[in-house]
Amino acid sequence: xxxASSVFRANxxxxxxxAASGVGLAVAxxxxxxxxxxxxxxxxxxKLAEAKAAIKTKGTVEAHDMDVSSLxxxxxxxxxxxxxxxxxxxxNAGIMMNxxxxxxxxxxxxxxxxxxxxxxxxxxxxxxxxxxxxxxxAIVVTGSKQGITNPPGNPAYxxxxxxxxxxxEHLSFxxxxxxxxxxxxxxxxxxxxxxxxxxxxxxxxxxxxxxxEQVADYLYKKMSENKFYAICxxxxxxxxTDRKRMTxxxxxxxxxxxxxxxxxxEYKEEAQKTMDGMKLGTKxxxxx
Numbered sequence: 335x336x337x338a339s340s341v342f343r344a345n346x347x348x349x350x351x352x353a354a355s356g357v358g359l360a361v362a363x364x365x366x367x368x369x370x371x372x373x374x375x376x377x378x379x380x381k382l383a384e385a386k387a388a389i390k391t392k393g394t395v396e397a398h399d400m401d402v403s404s405l406x407x408x409x410x411x412x413x414x415x416x417x418x419x420x421x422x423x424x425x426n427a428g429i430m431m432n433x434x435x436x437x438x439x440x441x442x443x444x445x446x447x448x449x450x451x452x453x454x455x456x457x458x459x460x461x462x463x464x465x466x467x468x469x470x471x472a473i474v475v476t477g478s479k480q481g482i483t484n485p486p487g488n489p490a491y492x493x494x495x496x497x498x499x500x501x502x503e504h505l506s507f508x509x510x511x512x513x514x515x516x517x518x519x520x521x522x523x524x525x526x527x528x529x530x531x532x533x534x535x536x537x538x539x540x541x542x543x544x545x546x547e548q549v550a551d552y553l554y555k556k557m558s559e560n561k562f563y564a565i566c567x568x569x570x571x572x573x574x575t576d577r578k579r580m581t582x583x584x585x586x587x588x589x590x591x592x593x594x595x596x597x598x599x600e601y602k603e604e605a606q607k608t609m610d611g612m613k614l615g616t617k618x619x620x621x622x
Contacts, residue, residue, distance in 0.1 A: 335514070336470055338470065338557040341422045341469075341470040341517075342422070342554070345369070346422060348370045348373065348422040350426060351375040351402050352375075353376050353382070354381035355376075355385065357426060357528060357546045360550040361424050361426070363550070366389045366393070367391075370393050371391075371394045371395075373415070375427070376399065376427070377399060377402070377427075383397065403446035403447045403454070420459055422473075423463070425452045425456070425474070426474070426476040427447065428447060428476060428478075429444060429447045430488075431444055431488075432487075432488055435489075445490065445493075445494055448491070448494035449498060449501075452475055456505065464512060464516075467515075469515065471516040471517075472516065472517045474553065475498050475502040475521065476523070477499045477502070477520050478522060480495055481495025481499050481522075482495075482583065483579050483580060484593075485594070485596075486594055502520045503562075517557070520564065521549070521553050521564045524568030525542055525543045526544050526546055526568070541569060542568060542569045543568055543570075544567075548566075552564060574614070578614070579596070581614065582595075582596055
């Protein structure tokens with residue numbers, strides 16, 4: 335079977351949410367470089383218009399201003415597209431908010447966008463990816479390292495990204511059985527300079543951060559290798575460090591430590607010594 339990256343091909347149709355800026359726009363430009371037909375989705379109409387104008391492709395480009403948390407908006411989009419079938423869907427839209435345990439609206443808002451923005455897209459366009467017409471198809475879901483290592487500070491955001499990881503894993507397993515021409519991938523950016531960086535206050539890319547285009551290129555590389563997980567490093571954190579942090583986090587369950595032990599004072603010295611001395615082989619890396 336061809337590599338998952340062969341979905342990037344002339345005349346194939348791509349739909350990308352959160353496409354007006356950042357990683358979404360970078361992936362849209364990746365699609366454009368392969369002459370795909372591109373459907374941009376975002377709720378920022380002015381940025382969406384700018385993104386559409388910035389994309390150059392031999393295929394078509396259309397933009398739709400919509401709320402990914404609204405199932406009716408997704409249904410309306412499906413109707414607008416008529417008989418168009420998707421080959422590639424990147425469920426990327428997400429928001430970052432901070433609040434406290436008393437703020438119910440904070441939890442609902444983040445779950446509605448970050449989780450149901452993914453679920454809604456799958457619900458509406460799932461039939462397109464069951465169609466085994468011989469061409470490669472792919473679904474990419476954007477997760478976060480915060481949904482894997484679960485650092486303190488933003489429980490609602492972390493929970494949504496943990497949930498989309500689970501959704502993507504199940505989707506991959508089920509489609510592998512029923513629709514082998516469709517692959518699923520979890521894209522997990524590292525520190526990336528986007529509109530969400532420091533709440534939009536930072537206007538110059540920090541040295542430690544990747545540019546969104548680097549994330550898109552890394553996704554393409556991992557899809558070329560038929561990998562499900564595309565967990566990006568950045569200029570400050572390499573792949574080996576990510577592996578150690580993920581391994582330590584899973585150890586909280588295996589060794590019955592207190593949760594989020596890496597940030598607890600009583601475990602800090604043990605965590606640092608363990609990760610400094612941890613040796614992970616290739617087989618272990620492949621299983622993470």
